[in-house]
Amino acid sequence: MEQLYPYLIIIGSSILIAAGWLLYSYRTQILLSQKLIRLNEELNYDLPDFLRQCWPSLKESGFAGLSWSLNWFGTYVSGSNGKTDGRMLEKRFDVQEITLTVCLYLHQRSWEYRFISSALADNFFLLVRMNLWVKLGAVRSTFEQTAKMTVFLQHDVKNMAQLMKLTAEQLNNPVPGQEDKLIDSMREVIPAVRDRAEHMLNTLTNKSADNLESSHDLNALLEQTANMYELPSTINGETTTVKLPKNNLQSILDNILGNFSRQANKSSAQKPDVHIDLEREDDFVKVTITDKNGAPCLWPERLFEPFWSEFGTGRGIGLYQARQHAYAAGGSLTAESMANTPLIFVLKLPA
Template identity: 25%
Template structure:
């Protein structure tokens, strides 16, 4: 007597279920292998870190990732991006990519499922993506470190100070050569009288630095007339500006002047060739801080850059420049206790300087 008449059917059903499960897992493994291979191929292409999310997205979404988000700072400029479908009931894989004080990016990747093999494979893929990003950022910072070391044979800041002073002398000579009568010569003499003291002060700083006198002794913070200092820096660059508002700030003058020098040096050649273009400065006083917005026409090489790359060293590839002007402006502003960000518009670029007010600075 057969006690288990349905046993063959049960075994057949179990076998079929096992085959289906094996086929399903095999399909997941093949998909994961293809996605993993695509990510590993990206590692051989030397992609820019900020380009990697877009380049890796096809492989990630094919491997079970339904959404990617990141936000943070890239060399002082805020960045954020998202891809895929947003779902509130998914638990993300999160990680942070950080490099010194220049780069900090928070990533969130969401899998198609919160459990099971799909999430397991997606988590593995997210881990590989993280390693890919970390490797790319590490390579970029290594390249930057090597470049800065090479440039440091002569102080980077000293090079820019020398370049700005040489530009001032060049423009002064060109304007002097262009004078045609006593009236234009007198106008030039008045401009020289206003800007010469600042040029002399810069020259003394360069001499001290080149002779290694007190190079490592920073200047103490001091009270500065904001509008006057901005106008002086513009005149030193050979350009005229329109200023609305004024304030007094308390910070290191050398760092603030270096910030302004590098901002105006980028646009000065363009403004001297096109008198119809101008720079506008607006100074406002929100609670606890002072804002100075500098609006200027942007150069072609700056206009072609994504906003997040504006303060990245060597990003512009500007002919005749060191490729470090905006980077040094941002670094100098941060060291002075302020903040510098940029906004790109259709025909101009806005630099927003956030500065401590005089009372806050005195209390510190």
């Protein structure tokens, strides 16, 4: 038995050395993978840039060469580094408008080196795949945001057209003896229409909106908007200001009061009688709006549902847009509807 001790010591030492080497190699693999991940983050997950700049890290990882061919939304680019012959690991990605073929070339080494290289290659290919989906996700998200903006702009254009139609009808059919009153009304309506046109132009040209912290006279804007829609209104409560972008505030009031205007135009039996109550609640202003002569709402659950409208020409986006603006400002917009009673909108905005 004593004669076996030297051999056992040699075998044990060999196992320890092998285990130590494997542990060192594994740790090295992790460090090199982290280096690739940091590079990818620094490049903001941009695939073409990552492919162009990843070779130094791959070379340090023990690869002999790299070659790639990329179809990037219809543009073909390619690149290569190091030795591009011999044994290789090839991967092809074909996702929507992006096609990529990547080849990693290996040195002629023992199986354990090939195993480590294969594991590093899997990490590299995983980063490449991630970059593909990050880009496609960003493109899809941008298109979705653009489509959403287009819907809102179409609705704003429709509101503008309705305001211009009301103005044209007033000018074409002036009430005898009310010419001075008509001129005063035009002085109020035309600047409001101009403001809405500027808002749409700013949205289309990506110009920044007004300051989120700017304060606006809520009473004045309520009165101006009610007058634009020819809604007889009574505003109760102290003069107060609210903090949110003016364009968003105008959009909220346009959509709420415009809804009352359209409902009133459905029937000429009774003229609208809009009552607006303002009340301060801590850091918010609560605005309650109702038409005392309005009919009960038949579809209260659909008021804020996008793309649903009881009017054949409506887009069904106005009240949804108003609610989005209110929540974006830290407030809220709700509706109260009970049987045989007029609809009530409750708007809360930061003071």
